[in-house]
Amino acid sequence: MTVVEHLEELRRLLIISIVSTFVMAVVCWFFSDAFLKILLEPVTGTGNKIIYIGVTEAVFTKIKLAFFLGFLASLPVTLWQFWGFIIPALRKVERVYFTFFVFTSFILFIGGIAFGFLVVFKMCVSFLMRYGGAQLIPMLTIGNYVSFTLNFLLPFGLIFEMPLASYFLARLGIISYRTMIKGRKFAILAAVIIASAVVASPDIFTVLLFASPIYLLYEISATVVRVTEWAMGLKKSGRTLNILAPIKRLMKRARDLMVPAK
Template identity: 50%
Template sequence: MAEKTGEMTIMDHLEELRRVLIVSILATMVLAVGAYFFCDQILAVLLEPLTKLGHKVVFTGITEALWVKIKLSFFVGFLAALPVILWQVWSFIIPALKRNERFYFTIFVVISFVCFLGGVAFSFFGVYRLGIMFLLRYAGPELVPMLTIDKYISFTITFLLPFGIVFELPLVSFILAKLELVNYRFLAKNRRYALLVIVVMAAILTPTPDVVTCLIVSGPMYLLYEVSIWIVRLVERGIARQKQQQERAELAEARSAAVVDG
């Protein structure tokens, strides 16, 4: 992208935003097409929690299998295109930032990407598999699961995406603490309200109405909230030390000036 010089008008900003959106959408579509050719392998990985338990998945509509593969391709294409999307966002915002702000924003974009993928991976290889095993065994031997591929993939995507977003919470908390917009005392004092909000969010995000799935989702979310509290506390201590050092330096400078004047 060519480097921007001078002041940009509103139309220039809108044109640049349009370019960012077009590139991001095209990257997602191209990678989704590429992902379609690997749908069978991707499905095998996603179905592993079921196949390990000896269960099979069916489809009930003529176009259901094709639609599922298209939907899964776009999901994988979006994940694969995230570096491109974040790079486009970075290129849109970075010209308006100062040199030191550019460095921190670049670090933020990289860590944000890692946290999102980490959340999705943690969800699938940890919470999701345990949840599937528990929920299927919870049905008992009398009930035989008849799982359709469309509902299973929809359940999987709806389960994984929120974890990717929620894993950004410690990073957001770090930034807000650096800006002194949140503090440890406030977050620690409002734990019970945070827990209530997390449970409500988990109930909304989970595609099934059962309490067990809600608890499986809300547990790691609350753990991330506690991690965020710990991060905010560390940031506060660092800021307090910096302020003390600054006050000592100012006091020493004032004393030196007083000695010179005396």
């Protein structure tokens, strides 16, 4: 393909991605009340209510939420288009790694957002709503609350990509297990700084609650790097590490059971 043909294909990819996001946002708009109820549960569950102070605040907040959900719902389409654009230029082995990368990155991103909301976000909001005491009455607006929620959850989706990125960086020889062990103190500092920037709260408990999973992911990434280095060492020594062998044996056994004996 010529450069012009590649650019034309890239343009088609971008158009499909944008259109799919818009279409899914329209679909999510009809379910925005249900999703909004789930997002508000950490606040409404404590007996508090969310208000809006502008005429258009409620509707624009629902539009923002619909586009965020539309973006998440259209990610498989976007990643599929991206996969189809890149895969022809790769060799057979590279295609396996790239397919693994695309699929795993999507799972980790969605898993990070789910973990951020179901575990960390609910605990943070529940604690902060009680932090004011009986003398203060919370007056949360829907616009600020949804913006805070989305800004809180997106970093979790990105941070959960850390183990996957560490795997490929280790295979390229850019990072090593020894380097990650030496960088633990800097990882702790970075986790606290990121948590402080995202949470934007002077409360140390909330910051540490956000920073803890970030540092835990760093330790998981270090373990991934160590296992990757070990597997690469086996390959260099002439031995093989086939972690899919048990799965293949189970699949073969299942096929044998499904096919009647002659």
